Amino acid sequence: MTFITFGVKMKIRYDSVFVNKGNAEMERTMETSCVIGIDAGGTKVAYGLFGSNGEIIERMEHPTDKDADGPTFSDILIKNIEIILDKRNLTFKELSGVGIGVPSFLLYEEGRVLMTSTITGINDFPMRKYLEDRIPTTIVLDNDANAAALAEHRYGAGRGTKHMVYVVLGTGLGGGIIINEKLFHGSYGWAGEIGHMIATADKGVMCGCENKGCYMSYVSGRFLPDHVRLGLEDGVESILNPDAMNGEKLIEAYKINDALAVKIVEQMAHNIAVNIFNVYQVLNINTFVFGGGLTSFGNILFDKVEAEFDRYNHISLPVHFKMAELKKDFGIIGAAEFIREGNN
Numbered sequence: 001m002t003f004i005t006f007g008v009k010m011k012i013r014y015d016s017v018f019v020n021k022g023n024a025e026m027e028r029t030m031e032t033s034c035v036i037g038i039d040a041g042g043t044k045v046a047y048g049l050f051g052s053n054g055e056i057i058e059r060m061e062h063p064t065d066k067d068a069d070g071p072t073f074s075d076i077l078i079k080n081i082e083i084i085l086d087k088r089n090l091t092f093k094e095l096s097g098v099g100i101g102v103p104s105f106l107l108y109e110e111g112r113v114l115m116t117s118t119i120t121g122i123n124d125f126p127m128r129k130y131l132e133d134r135i136p137t138t139i140v141l142d143n144d145a146n147a148a149a150l151a152e153h154r155y156g157a158g159r160g161t162k163h164m165v166y167v168v169l170g171t172g173l174g175g176g177i178i179i180n181e182k183l184f185h186g187s188y189g190w191a192g193e194i195g196h197m198i199a200t201a202d203k204g205v206m207c208g209c210e211n212k213g214c215y216m217s218y219v220s221g222r223f224l225p226d227h228v229r230l231g232l233e234d235g236v237e238s239i240l241n242p243d244a245m246n247g248e249k250l251i252e253a254y255k256i257n258d259a260l261a262v263k264i265v266e267q268m269a270h271n272i273a274v275n276i277f278n279v280y281q282v283l284n285i286n287t288f289v290f291g292g293g294l295t296s297f298g299n300i301l302f303d304k305v306e307a308e309f310d311r312y313n314h315i316s317l318p319v320h321f322k323m324a325e326l327k328k329d330f331g332i333i334g335a336a337e338f339i340r341e342g343n344n
Contacts, residue, residue, distance in 0.1 A: 071130065
């Protein structure tokens with residue numbers, strides 16, 4: 001039995017509306033021990049400068065350079081970190097550290113990126129060392145879904161839960177696992193990479209993880225054009241154009257009962273449900289928090305996910321599906337928490 005709870009709007013301590021930029025004394029206090037959180041996603045890179053009281057006092061974002069290699073990508077981060085500090089007349093002495101969430105398989109303890117499915121040029125790269133050699137501050141590097149999981153667990157839909165799985169549905173499909181109120185990294189550091197579990201072994205669309213048929217390739221926004229193209233090749237009638245495809249257009253087509261749009265949405269719902277059912281069976285965690293751009297599909301998608309999950313779940317104990325509450329800032333909030341974790 002699953003229970004879907006849609007997030008409610010609430011005041012979060014990190015929200016910039018609590019920054020009184022007209023009060024110079026307050027700002028000086030906040031800026032004596034700042035943290036930068038960076039959410040380096042597959043579509044954009046977002047930066048947040050946090051004061052000592054947890055308020056966001058500066059933001060920046062730019063499109064992700066998907067063709068960058070490790071040094072090029074890192075140099076972009078360094079440049080923008082320096083711009084943010086300069087803008088607030090801060091130095092690295094006033095910075096406690098920089099937390100970075102990346103969409104990568106990485107060796108957590110070493111800070112080495114092994115593989116990045118959405119920025120394929122960043123492979124086997126010692127990113128943390130590269131950054132620490134060039135800027136005088138603490139660097140904590142972790143997976144972007146772990147950043148979101150930590151933020152939602154502390155300040156969002158996962159508050160008060162002992163165990164939780166965060167599921168990000170957007171450009172990719174990923175996860176972050178909270179066990180006993182702490183992030184679980186596994187042996188090497190990439191626990192929670194639920195999108196790269198295999199749905200159809202050796203069949204389907206090739207993903208940046210170098211496997212065909214992983215769950216990400218069936219449910220993420222990045223692969224929508226591929227599935228539209230495959231459907232059209234199979235003769236399914238549709239108004240959808242694979243060369244101008246996004247989630248909004250998929251839902252618009254679905255609402256007018258476009259055959260291919262209906263097929264793709266049902267395929268997405270089925271694979272999301274099977275994916276999280278498998279996670280539920282392995283970990284026996286009963287709270288799933290969903291974030292990312294595809295959550296905007298709302299009941300159109302998640303009613304089907306719930307029904308599919310229940311079709312496989314034959315034990316009538318509660319399983320909770322919750323929508324993320326932090327919305328836009330979850331990635332930078334969680335990345336900042338990486339630093340605060342280390343300082344506690």
